[in-house]
Amino acid sequence: MARLFFHTLVLSTLVYLTTAIPTTRNSPSFLLPVHLKAKADIPSPLFPSIKTLTSPVISSFKPYSYYASAAYCTPNTTINWSCGANCDANSGFKPSAAGGDGTDTQFWYVGYDANINTVVVAHQGTDKHSIMALLDDADILMTPLNSTLFPTSTFPDSMQVHKGFSDDHSRTAIDIYVAVVNEIVANIDKTPSVTLIGHSLGAALSLLDAVMFVSHFPDWVHIQYIGYGLPRVGNQEFADYVDAHLVMTSDNGFWRITNKKDPVPINPGKFLGYHHPSGEVHIEETNAWDSCPGQDNPSSLCIVGAVDNDFVGDLDNHDGPYDGVTMGCD
Ligand SMILES: *[C@@H]1O[C@H](CO)[C@@H](O)[C@H](O)[C@H]1NC(C)=O
Numbered sequence: 455m456a457r458l459f460f461h462t463l464v465l466s467t468l469v470y471l472t473t474a475i476p477t478t479r480n481s482p483s484f485l486l487p488v489h490l491k492a493k494a495d496i497p498s499p500l501f502p503s504i505k506t507l508t509s510p511v512i513s514s515f516k517p518y519s520y521y522a523s524a525a526y527c528t529p530n531t532t533i534n535w536s537c538g539a540n541c542d543a544n545s546g547f548k549p550s551a552a553g554g555d556g557t558d559t560q561f562w563y564v565g566y567d568a569n570i571n572t573v574v575v576a577h578q579g580t581d582k583h584s585i586m587a588l589l590d591d592a593d594i595l596m597t598p599l600n601s602t603l604f605p606t607s608t609f610p611d612s613m614q615v616h617k618g619f620s621d622d623h624s625r626t627a628i629d630i631y632v633a634v635v636n637e638i639v640a641n642i643d644k645t646p647s648v649t650l651i652g653h654s655l656g657a658a659l660s661l662l663d664a665v666m667f668v669s670h671f672p673d674w675v676h677i678q679y680i681g682y683g684l685p686r687v688g689n690q691e692f693a694d695y696v697d698a699h700l701v702m703t704s705d706n707g708f709w710r711i712t713n714k715k716d717p718v719p720i721n722p723g724k725f726l727g728y729h730h731p732s733g734e735v736h737i738e739e740t741n742a743w744d745s746c747p748g749q750d751n752p753s754s755l756c757i758v759g760a761v762d763n764d765f766v767g768d769l770d771n772h773d774g775p776y777d778g779v780t781m782g783c784d
């Protein structure tokens with residue numbers, strides 16, 4: 455039932471979104487300012503060496519950090535954007551849908567930010583001890599992507615992800631897809647982009663949304679992803695798909711920000727078959743932000759090199775601060 459409904463919905467959305475936009479647009483005019491700025495200044499993930507970000511580029515992440523943090527607030531406060539400091543930091547935001555119960559299903563919200571002309575989707579994370587438990591050996595089973603949401607023609611069974619993340623993602627994916635399509639349609643004259651945001655478990659859930667959206671939406675819908683403290687989500691084939699469709703393309707954008715000695719991003723271990731996509735930005739002990747090329751850059755300036763194993767990690771770094779923003783609703 456869900457399957458038929460979703461496939462019909464995807465098809466009609468695609469037809470609508472594909473025909474709604476004239477093909478003769480000049481593409482840079484509808485990219486986000488923040489997206490463009492970051493794009494221009496952040497060295498390409500293909501660039502062979504580590505580069506330090508300038509302070510304007512670091513600052514350009516701040517609105518997204520507050521969006522990630524606001525996802526920890528209850529849906530009854532995100533739906534009317536009354537969640538306090540995290541909401542006030544992006545005061546022009548217009549939410550349109552919110553859900554989750556904060557226990558079985560992480561909180562989430564969807565809305566439109568007119569300042570940067572993007573539809574925002576954010577997922578709540580989980581506390582630092584629960585995320586480590588989820589990434590523990592007992593729970594690291596991988597599974598193919600849910601074929602209702604991810605067509606097997608694009609996502610073969612050999613592409614696999616963490617089963618717990620996949621199950622959690624399946625519970626909200628259709629509601630969020632519908633909310634995002636509604637926002638795109640409501641703002642279609644401005645051809646908005648879509649930005650997926652989250653911290654911790656929320657970063658993993660938003661990554662699965664980003665992959666689902668990039669496979670379903672026409673190319674003019676630019677997708678950008680900003681994840682904080684992202685654990686490894688899938689195998690090499692999954693990481694390569696993310697690289698090909700989100701990281702290495704000029705139209706989309708992908709950044710995963712890792713903080714100091716946070717052990718979460720080095721889990722589950724590579725020896726279990728897990729790999730990160732490229733697009734890492736690492737916050738050093740000095741608070742400098744460095745762009746780390748490659749999928750699991752082993753330099754000590756990047757998370758894999760900075761945190762050899764869980765014992766040298768510092769779980770207190772998981773929540774930030776990310777340029778002054780500590781994740782959580784307060
Ligand atoms: C929002 O819901 C929570 C329970 O999820 C409740 O404790 C809180 O009082 C509600 N807040 C408002 C402003 O209604």
Ligand SMILES: *[C@@H]1O[C@H](CO)[C@@H](O)[C@H](O)[C@H]1NC(C)=O
Nearest residue numbers: 530531532533534535536537
């Ligand atoms: C937002 O919704 C909550 C819960 O329904 C309510 O208590 C609060 O007054 C609302 N705030 C605004 C700014 O509308």
Ligand SMILES: *[C@@H]1O[C@H](CO)[C@@H](O)[C@H](O)[C@H]1NC(C)=O
Nearest residue numbers: 456600602621624625627628
């Ligand atoms: C796949 O996703 C659909 C839609 O959310 C859901 O109904 C179904 O239970 C999911 N299947 C699995 C195996 O998780």
